[in-house]
Amino acid sequence: MSQIVSSTNVAVPRTDPGGADRISGIDKQPAPFIEVSAPGPDYGDGSGVADDTVGDDAHHGGAQKAVYAFSREELDFWEHDLHRGLPDGTFGENLTTTGIDLERLLVNQRIRVGTAELEVSVVRHPCRTFAAWLGERGWVRRFSDRGRCGTYLRVTVPGRITPGDELTLVDAPAHDIDILTAFRAAQGDKAAARRVVDAGCLPEMYHRRLVALLR
Structure with a gap:
């Protein structure tokens, strides 16, 4: 199956x-293409997607959360589970993908897509805005228990991404920490956290959080 x-x-x-007393960018709607580039390093430095909106700039935006990807297969799972339609973009993703297991991608895996190059960065934490947007009781817990959080991506080469573009993995990292493991660690699983810390694969701020958890 093609990864597209x-x-x-x-x-x-x-x-x-x-x-919250702010604008939200949770409502993502399909566009003919997106232009991506690296924003500044910190939360509050905006999206990596041109003309996108980041509302909660205390926890979103910046280089590590430049682009968010979620799979169509997981949307289909939740459609069945929730007994409702979930169009592409419903989970706030900039890229809806098919044919690629996003959560099994290794942290720091590089991906060529369109004229851009992206890199797997950090996990998505479900929040109150996401829960209110879905309007499902206990949504944060349900989504977390599933563990399939999609992935945030850095932009290493700016460019244009269009529906139908193939996702090509290049230069696999020299560790075995995938997004599923990183998510379990971020949710407090100390065995997973130890593996992630020992691999030293996360950005410094996220690494320090896991070191503190292990203390």
Whole structure:
């Protein structure tokens, strides 16, 4: 099966569905293409997707969370589980993918897509805004228990990504830490955290959080 982008999605700014006094970018709608580039290093430095919106700039945006990808296969799982339609972009993703197991990608794996190059960076934590947007009881726990969080991506080479573009993996990292393991670590699994810390594969801020957990 081909590993492709099935949809490229950009935010329609709206009032935060969780009740915060800010605009939210959770409502992602399909666009003909997206242009990606590396934002500044920190939260609050904006999205890596041109014309996208980051509402919660205390926890989102910046180089490590430049682009968010989620798989169509997981949307299909939740459609069946929730008994409702979930169009591409519903989970706030900039890239909806098919044919690639995003959570089995290794942290720091490079991906060529369109004229851009991306790199697997950090996990997505479900939050109040996401839960309010879905409107499902206990959503944060349900999504976390599933463990299939998609992945945030850095932009290492700017470019254009269009639906139908193939995702090509290049230069696999020299460790075995995938996004599933990184998510378990971030959720407090100390055995997973030890593996991630020993691999030294996360950005410094995220690495320090796991070191503190292990103390």
